[in-house]
Amino acid sequence: LVVFQNEGTFPYGGGVARVDAEGHPRWFRWDYSHHWATRVNDDRLLVPGLEIGTGTIRLMVGDYRVKLCQDGKPLLDTINVLDGDGRLTSQIRLMDKLLESPYRAVLQQTSDPCDPTHLNYIETLDESAAGVEGLAPGDLVASLRNLSAFVILDPRDGTIKRLVNGTFFQQHSVHHLGGSRFLLFDNHGADPRYGPSRLLLVDVATGQETTVFPNDATPPELRQLFSETAGKIDLSPDRQRAIVAFTWAGTAVEVRLEDGAVLRVFKALGDVSQMADLDPDERRERTGLFKLYGVDYL
Numbered sequence: 301l302v303v304f305q306n307e308g309t310f311p312y313g314g315g316v317a318r319v320d321a322e323g324h325p326r327w328f329r330w331d332y333s334h335h336w337a338t339r340v341n342d343d344r345l346l347v348p349g350l351e352i353g354t355g356t357i358r359l360m361v362g363d364y365r366v367k368l369c370q371d372g373k374p375l376l377d378t379i380n381v382l383d384g385d386g387r388l389t390s391q392i393r394l395m396d397k398l399l400e401s402p403y404r405a406v407l408q409q410t411s412d413p414c415d416p417t418h419l420n421y422i423e424t425l426d427e428s429a430a431g432v433e434g435l436a437p438g439d440l441v442a443s444l445r446n447l448s449a450f451v452i453l454d455p456r457d458g459t460i461k462r463l464v465n466g467t468f469f470q471q472h473s474v475h476h477l478g479g480s481r482f483l484l485f486d487n488h489g490a491d492p493r494y495g496p497s498r499l500l501l502v503d504v505a506t507g508q509e510t511t512v513f514p515n516d517a518t519p520p521e522l523r524q525l526f527s528e529t530a531g532k533i534d535l536s537p538d539r540q541r542a543i544v545a546f547t548w549a550g551t552a553v554e555v556r557l558e559d560g561a562v563l564r565v566f567k568a569l570g571d572v573s574q575m576a577d578l579d580p581d582e583r584r585e586r587t588g589l590f591k592l593y594g595v596d597y598l
Contacts, residue, residue, distance in 0.1 A: 301345060305334045311375055313350045318386065327386035335420040336473070336532070336594075345382040346422040346440070349391075350375050357395065357416065361405045368407060369414035377419035379442065379458070392458035394419060394442070403451075403463040411446045411470070418446040421473050424455070428478040432505055434462040441482065443474040450474045450484070464504050467491065471500075473533040477557075480505035483512075485531035485544065497526045499533065499544045499555065513544060513553065513560040522562060525549045532594035543595045550589040568592035 304314035313332030319325055331349055338346040353374040359366050368374065379392040394417050398404055410416040421443040429435040439461065440453040449465040469488035477483050486500040491511050499513040514523045530547035541563065545552040554564040570588040572578060578586065 301337050301339055303333050303335065303337050303347065310373075311350060311352060313375075316345075316347050316382070316386075318384075329382075329386055329388075331380070331388075333380065338422050338424075340424055343384040344389075345384070346424070347380045347382060348419045348422060349378040349380040350419075351378060351393070352376070353395075357407075357413075359399055359404050359407060361408070366408055368410065368416055372414045374413075375415045375418075377417045377444075379419070379422055379440065379453075392440075392453065394444075394458075397453065397458045397460050398451075401460040401463075403460060406447055406449060406463060406465075409447060411448075415446055417444040419443065420445050423474065423476055425452075425476045426478065429476065429480075432480045434504070435480065441474055441476055443471055443484065445470050445472065445487075448489075450482070462504065464502065466502060466507070466509055468500055468502070468509075469496075470529070472531045475533055475535055477501070477535070477539060483533055483535070483542065483557075485527075485533050487527055487529065487531055494523070497531065497546055499542065499560070501557075511560075512542075512557060513555045513562075515560045517559070517561060519562065522551075522553060522565070525551055525553070530591070530593055534594065534596040536597050543597065545592050545594045547591050547593055550592050552592055552595040554595075566592070566595050 302317045306312050306314050313334040315330040316333035317328040333347050333349045335348045353376050356370045357368040377394045381390040423441050425439045427437045429437050443450045448469040451460050452462040467489045468486040472485045474484040482502045486498050488496050490496045494511050494514050498511050501510040525546040527546045527548040532545040534543045543554045550568040552566040568590045570590050572588045573583045
């Protein structure tokens, strides 16, 4: 399952495809898909997408009228649910659901009025969510970067059940760890000692936030890793470990979730011998540290 995202274009969304083990495309959709897709199973795929609006976004907060992206073409995020053959089986328009929700006033806080939500990750909640107020197994969690918040949605009709924010900002890769606990890659937030970029644990039942990585035991050379945008978490199958990719630092760190201990470090080093703008000596003596968008468990 592959998402093609554009850089330096409008819109930045591209498309989504399935590719077989030999590298042959099985199907492709040019539908403004973007960021990371989630495979729930072989017949249910959750893909961030977008539509291009045609005018100002308007909302009322009490008797106060708010206008976003006036006379522009706002990017309106969607959650696209596809089957294994790439057919669209359902779609949730996030802006519509936010405007219908009691949380609509948060749109005033967007960091980009013409890209107000910037959906970057979707996941389903597992059976451990049963009994937690505002959560249910099968609900969707969606990370909305430009609101510095994530939302819990009813998968049947897209109703927004909860909105969660805190000391995290411009986050990515929100994962349901279990029960009322969620892990996320916090790009711009910070606690008084660590950050800004960090692996953060949020308990939506208590409101408690815990910086898992970095911490006091983190080697000094890994305490200041920073990624302005992007960043990704992948959980181990037993949910005891996570690989955290600090994209712009070209570095990923595998940590033990119990105590944040560093288990392994990955560097996105690359050969620059073919770089025409480097002289021959530099090509032989140098290597490149490239953006690292993710390291996953198999």
